[in-house]
Amino acid sequence: MRPKPLSTQARKRPKQARSQETVTAILQATARVLVDTGYEKASTNRIAEVAGVSIGTLYQYFPNKAALVAALVDLHVEQMRETFTGLLRDLGEAPLPRAVGVMIHAIVASHQVEPELHRVVIQQLPSVGGRERVEAFQAFCQAVVETWLSMNARRVRPRNHRLAAFVLVHSVDAIVHAAVLEGATFLKDEALEAEVAELVLRYLSPE
Amino acid sequence: MRPKPLSTQARKRPKQARSQETVTAILQATARVLVDTGYEKASTNRIAEVAGVSIGTLYQYFPNKAALVAALVDLHVEQMRETFTGLLRDLGEAPLPRAVGVMIHAIVASHQVEPELHRVVIQQLPSVGGRERVEAFQAFCQAVVETWLSMNARRVRPRNHRLAAFVLVHSVDAIVHAAVLEGATFLKDEALEAEVAELVLRYLSPE
Amino acid sequence: MRPKPLSTQARKRPKQARSQETVTAILQATARVLVDTGYEKASTNRIAEVAGVSIGTLYQYFPNKAALVAALVDLHVEQMRETFTGLLRDLGEAPLPRAVGVMIHAIVASHQVEPELHRVVIQQLPSVGGRERVEAFQAFCQAVVETWLSMNARRVRPRNHRLAAFVLVHSVDAIVHAAVLEGATFLKDEALEAEVAELVLRYLSPE
Amino acid sequence: MRPKPLSTQARKRPKQARSQETVTAILQATARVLVDTGYEKASTNRIAEVAGVSIGTLYQYFPNKAALVAALVDLHVEQMRETFTGLLRDLGEAPLPRAVGVMIHAIVASHQVEPELHRVVIQQLPSVGGRERVEAFQAFCQAVVETWLSMNARRVRPRNHRLAAFVLVHSVDAIVHAAVLEGATFLKDEALEAEVAELVLRYLSPE
DNA sequence: AATGAATGAGAGTTCATTCAT
DNA sequence: TATGAATGAACTCTCATTCAT
Numbered sequence: 001m002r003p004k005p006l007s008t009q010a011r012k013r014p015k016q017a018r019s020q021e022t023v024t025a026i027l028q029a030t031a032r033v034l035v036d037t038g039y040e041k042a043s044t045n046r047i048a049e050v051a052g053v054s055i056g057t058l059y060q061y062f063p064n065k066a067a068l069v070a071a072l073v074d075l076h077v078e079q080m081r082e083t084f085t086g087l088l089r090d091l092g093e094a095p096l097p098r099a100v101g102v103m104i105h106a107i108v109a110s111h112q113v114e115p116e117l118h119r120v121v122i123q124q125l126p127s128v129g130g131r132e133r134v135e136a137f138q139a140f141c142q143a144v145v146e147t148w149l150s151m152n153a154r155r156v157r158p159r160n161h162r163l164a165a166f167v168l169v170h171s172v173d174a175i176v177h178a179a180v181l182e183g184a185t186f187l188k189d190e191a192l193e194a195e196v197a198e199l200v201l202r203y204l205s206p207e
Numbered sequence: 208m209r210p211k212p213l214s215t216q217a218r219k220r221p222k223q224a225r226s227q228e229t230v231t232a233i234l235q236a237t238a239r240v241l242v243d244t245g246y247e248k249a250s251t252n253r254i255a256e257v258a259g260v261s262i263g264t265l266y267q268y269f270p271n272k273a274a275l276v277a278a279l280v281d282l283h284v285e286q287m288r289e290t291f292t293g294l295l296r297d298l299g300e301a302p303l304p305r306a307v308g309v310m311i312h313a314i315v316a317s318h319q320v321e322p323e324l325h326r327v328v329i330q331q332l333p334s335v336g337g338r339e340r341v342e343a344f345q346a347f348c349q350a351v352v353e354t355w356l357s358m359n360a361r362r363v364r365p366r367n368h369r370l371a372a373f374v375l376v377h378s379v380d381a382i383v384h385a386a387v388l389e390g391a392t393f394l395k396d397e398a399l400e401a402e403v404a405e406l407v408l409r410y411l412s413p414e
Numbered sequence: 415m416r417p418k419p420l421s422t423q424a425r426k427r428p429k430q431a432r433s434q435e436t437v438t439a440i441l442q443a444t445a446r447v448l449v450d451t452g453y454e455k456a457s458t459n460r461i462a463e464v465a466g467v468s469i470g471t472l473y474q475y476f477p478n479k480a481a482l483v484a485a486l487v488d489l490h491v492e493q494m495r496e497t498f499t500g501l502l503r504d505l506g507e508a509p510l511p512r513a514v515g516v517m518i519h520a521i522v523a524s525h526q527v528e529p530e531l532h533r534v535v536i537q538q539l540p541s542v543g544g545r546e547r548v549e550a551f552q553a554f555c556q557a558v559v560e561t562w563l564s565m566n567a568r569r570v571r572p573r574n575h576r577l578a579a580f581v582l583v584h585s586v587d588a589i590v591h592a593a594v595l596e597g598a599t600f601l602k603d604e605a606l607e608a609e610v611a612e613l614v615l616r617y618l619s620p621e
Numbered sequence: 622m623r624p625k626p627l628s629t630q631a632r633k634r635p636k637q638a639r640s641q642e643t644v645t646a647i648l649q650a651t652a653r654v655l656v657d658t659g660y661e662k663a664s665t666n667r668i669a670e671v672a673g674v675s676i677g678t679l680y681q682y683f684p685n686k687a688a689l690v691a692a693l694v695d696l697h698v699e700q701m702r703e704t705f706t707g708l709l710r711d712l713g714e715a716p717l718p719r720a721v722g723v724m725i726h727a728i729v730a731s732h733q734v735e736p737e738l739h740r741v742v743i744q745q746l747p748s749v750g751g752r753e754r755v756e757a758f759q760a761f762c763q764a765v766v767e768t769w770l771s772m773n774a775r776r777v778r779p780r781n782h783r784l785a786a787f788v789l790v791h792s793v794d795a796i797v798h799a800a801v802l803e804g805a806t807f808l809k810d811e812a813l814e815a816e817v818a819e820l821v822l823r824y825l826s827p828e
Numbered sequence: 829a830a831t832g833a834a835t836g837a838g839a840g841t842t843c844a845t846t847c848a849t
Numbered sequence: 850t851a852t853g854a855a856t857g858a859a860c861t862c863t864c865a866t867t868c869a870t
């Protein structure tokens with residue numbers, strides 16, 4: 001007997017074009033159902049129905065519900081990461097205020113990729129297969145910030161870069177989260193983004 | 208399907224001592240099962256069993272699962288609120304650094320009331336009956352901070368007190384959350400608390 | 415979290431009279447469905463339906479299908495055992511031919527307790543939970559015969575009593591089985607029983 | 622439900638060499654999967670995979686699962702039959718003890734052709750397509766024995782040859798079965814075979 | 829006030845089988 | 850002749866909830 005496939009791994013890599021479309025359809029349906037009905041009420045049968053495939057087809061590609069959701073979260077996190085890193089190119093020698101502005105904007109932007117899906121992912125997903133993937137993204141952001149702090153050590157006040165990265169990423173993240181979840185009245189004008197910049201700059205400034 | 212009861216309110220207010228004990232036992236069992244097995248696997252039958260009470264008895268006091276969880280969350284939030292406000296007495300005329308230190312400590316302390324339960328409440332609870340109650344506590348904190356800012360308007364830099372309260376509460380909250388969830392290596396020494404104080408003080412300082 | 419109940423153990427011991435009836439009804443329904451449709455097509459839903467209880471009730475008493483069938487087999491084997499031992503009292507000092515006749519008759523009789531159910535149990539049950547229980551009965555019969563041989567060592571030819579018991583019990587058992595399964599044309603007249611007695615007596619006779 | 626195909630017959634007789642190999646691969650895979658995972662867990666998809674063939678190809682040669690298993694059982698029974706008859710040549714005028722010894726050995730040997738597969742076939746196969754084929758082999762053995770009894774009528778005691786064949790074949794068969802299934806500790810030394818010969822000879826001996 | 833047996837919709841998942849390519 | 854994506858009925862089992870006692 002073969003070992004049971006690890007619960008959150010995809011079942012097979014589709015080879016034909018048709019299957020690729022099917023997988024895409026299933027993941028899109030998963031996102032939609034998750035957003036519409038929440039995780040609790042999102043059943044695999046419903047997802048298959050929305051995807052326009054039979055339940056059997058769904059299970060050909062995903063061994064269980066957790067794996068299905070995990071795949072979707074992976075996709076989402078990957079998109080956030082791309083958006084984030086894409087906005088961070090050429091940051092090296094920018095002056096402090098500009099650098100901070102860019103980084104904050106990158107975080108904000110990465111949270112605005114499919115914000116409704118993001119809300120569900122953050123708020124409702126059970127630990128297994130969901131949350132840790134998002135936390136991995138946060139860890140990645142922290143690493144980026146910590147690296148940047150080290151590279152600009154002479155220009156910033158904090159000496160413990162890891163601690164500073166921890167403080168900064170969580171602060172900014174939380175504020176952005178909250179703003180996104182509140183329906184974004186704050187986010188639309190740039191007051192919030194500026195205020196966050198103020199927070200960060202003052203925290204980093206030598207003196 | 209039978210029509211779903213909509214209420215999240217408790218069914219009856221027990222007046223006799225014995226009933227009160229029963230309710231307490233049920234809520235404690237709910238907390239334990241929630242912590243032990245997570246929300247997904249916490250069934251009402253299991254909770255009744257752990258409480259040493261029949262399932263029928265449980266439903267005499269709580270009309271449905273949501274109400275049960277809601278009552279537990281209410282209790283928890285109430286304890287957080289008490290801890291929080293308890294630490295905030297006589298803050299009126301304290302100098303800025305001390306006032307900030309006290310407030311930060313109050314937030315930290317309120318998060319350390321039954322931290323395991325807190326983790327479950329924050330991470331796993333479905334919207335209904337759980338999250339909005341926690342958010343209500345955050346809103347309360349924000350109101351407190353906003354009030355304090357207004358009362359100390361001359362001594363602090365930000366002019367938009369609502370925005371500042373939003374920024375501060377979410378920042379501090381998120382950092383504390385994260386620290387609690389990470390197993391609290393940071394929290395034990397006071398480095399983190401000091402760093403957060405730095406963040407807030409610099410944000411508030413005029414010029 | 416409690417350890418998962420071993421797969422073939424019953425779930426709870428019913429305390430009220432009503433539940434005892436329910437359990438009986440479920441087991442009877444299991445027997446009927448097993449006989450009517452065979453093991454493969456016997457679904458738990460069908461069994462519950464025939465028993466006149468809901469599927470949930472069935473699962474209150476039996477944690478899974480295997481446990482349900484196992485309980486039924488236990489009951490059946492117990493009845494066979496009672497029939498068998500009931501016919502064996504006062505065998506002690508009977509002359510050889512009479513003793514052999516009685517034992518053979520006991521085996522035949524024990525196979526005629528609900529022969530249709532017996533057929534299903536023997537022919538169709540998957541290893542888990544079914545077969546080994548029947549094999550335990552065979553082992554029991556072997557032990558009885560071996561004991562009897564030892565107690566009558568002077569009167570019988572074979573010296574290796576364990577081997578002799580093995581040979582005898584399997585022979586008689588198989589012949590009876592086959593006769594039962596073939597629709598019992600042989601069994602009705604006593605020719606077969608006499609012939610088996612011949613086989614055994616000749617095997618046991620000293621010289 | 623689509624109408625279920627009723628046939629147990631193979632779909633087409635492969636004529637080309639390649640097809641023949643494919644069929645062989647499928648049947649070998651069936652045997653392996655049956656032995657490894659048991660009948661319950663043996664799925665046609667799994668068999669096709671093990672055979673290194675697509676599920677579609679499997680269904681080109683076998684109209685359904687029953688036919689597939691039936692073909693395998695046919696093969697197995699055919700091999701048993703060949704082994705059996707192969708050892709029975711030139712039995713005609715052999716003295717009684719030798720003849721009996723040869724026949725018993727033939728039965729034992731025929732049960733040792735792929736004993737693991739035999740176990741599965743005997744223990745696990747559902748009636749349809751499996752069991753009756755094995756019973757056909759038993760009937761064949763009975764016919765052989767009955768014929769031999771008739772041809773040696775003067776030398777043997779029993780007058781009802783059909784009944785005697787029934788008794789003998791089932792006895793020997795059962796003992797051999799049981800020995801094979803028990804892991805064959807008895808079978809290895811020849812004590813068992815000798816004891817069975819004793820049983821049979823005494824049963825057949827005139828007076 | 830307390831019990832616990834009973835309910836049953838609906839969940840996740842499997843697998844024999846088909847058919848367009 | 851071979852492929853493998855797609856199908857969907859049917860399965861086992863859970864759990865929030867009710868109600869007669």
